[in-house]
Amino acid sequence: MATTFMCLTSILFLTLIIIKGSCDCSLNNINIGTTRSGREIQGKPEWNVSVINNCSCDQSQIKLSCQGFQSAETIDPAILSMEGDSCLLINGNSLKGFATVNFSYAWDPPFLLLPTSSVITTCS
Ligand SMILES: *[C@@H]1O[C@H](CO)[C@@H](O)[C@H](O)[C@H]1NC(C)=O
Ligand SMILES: *[C@@H]1O[C@H](CO)[C@@H](O)[C@H](O)[C@H]1NC(C)=O
Numbered sequence: 375m376a377t378t379f380m381c382l383t384s385i386l387f388l389t390l391i392i393i394k395g396s397c398d399c400s401l402n403n404i405n406i407g408t409t410r411s412g413r414e415i416q417g418k419p420e421w422n423v424s425v426i427n428n429c430s431c432d433q434s435q436i437k438l439s440c441q442g443f444q445s446a447e448t449i450d451p452a453i454l455s456m457e458g459d460s461c462l463l464i465n466g467n468s469l470k471g472f473a474t475v476n477f478s479y480a481w482d483p484p485f486l487l488l489p490t491s492s493v494i495t496t497c498s
């Protein structure tokens with residue numbers, strides 16, 4: 375009897391974890407932090423950008439709003455590639471849960487980079 379109860383409880387608990395895991399992650403968990411690096415490239419201030427997937431699910435096809443985005447410093451297209459008004463992060467590959475992607479660009483003033491879309495994939 376006690377074993378059955380334990381079993382049911384753990385199934386319920388696991389179910390809750392799975393539901394929580396897959397429902398709690400969204401585009402809102404992609405956080406972007408921009409800090410001044412202190413360097414200047416061709417007279418433009420350099421900015422270090424950290425894109426954090428602040429959730430347990432992997433997210434792929436992460437796109438950022440990129441209207442008018444320019445940089446005096448070359449950005450590796452494997453990290454950030456421009457497609458019109460949007461920028462694709464890491465070639466659309468998945469950014470693991472709680473992982474970070476960093477890149478730097480140089481422009482004055484800095485751009486407000488916001489995540490616009492992503493596909494939530496594996497949850498752990
Ligand atoms: C900015 O990024 C560069 C290159 O990755 C790194 O060397 C530098 O320490 C970073 N600066 C800050 C303030 O995070
Ligand atoms: C991650 O999310 C937690 C909870 O919402 C928040 O307190 C924390 O500041 C976030 N971390 C980053 C790096 O955005």
Ligand SMILES: *[C@@H]1O[C@H](CO)[C@@H](O)[C@H](O)[C@H]1NC(C)=O
Binds near residue numbers: 424474475476
């Ligand atoms: C990205 O930058 C942040 C802040 O500078 C650092 O804590 C983190 O380790 C870096 N991540 C990677 C993958 O380089």
